[in-house]
Amino acid sequence: MEFVAAILACVIAALSGFVAGGRWAPGPIIGALMGIPIGLFFAAAYFTLALWVAQTWPHLLQAHRVGLCAAGVLLVGAILAAIGAWFGYRKSLGASLF
Helix, strand or coil, X not given: CHHHHHHHHHHHXXXXXXXXXXXXXXXXXHHXXXXXHHHHHHHHHHHHHHHHHHHHXXXXXXXXXXXXXXXXXXXXXXXXXXXXXXXXXXXXXXXXXX
């Protein structure tokens, strides 16, 4: 359950980075740098929601897995959001994604 929520947080971070890069980025490097705080925000949101679920329903989540998945979302979510912002900037120019 923790792993599925972590993957969902990474996907949402990447999509948010794509949207932000396409709408607000003045350049590709700045867009990628904008994506990093977006990924960090979703990592914090994942960890906050995981703590809330763990306190509300005891014995539903394992603390060790939540910590590992939060660390993974912190790293992978920021990278995916930065890549998404870069692709979003390219798409806003009318260029193909690859």
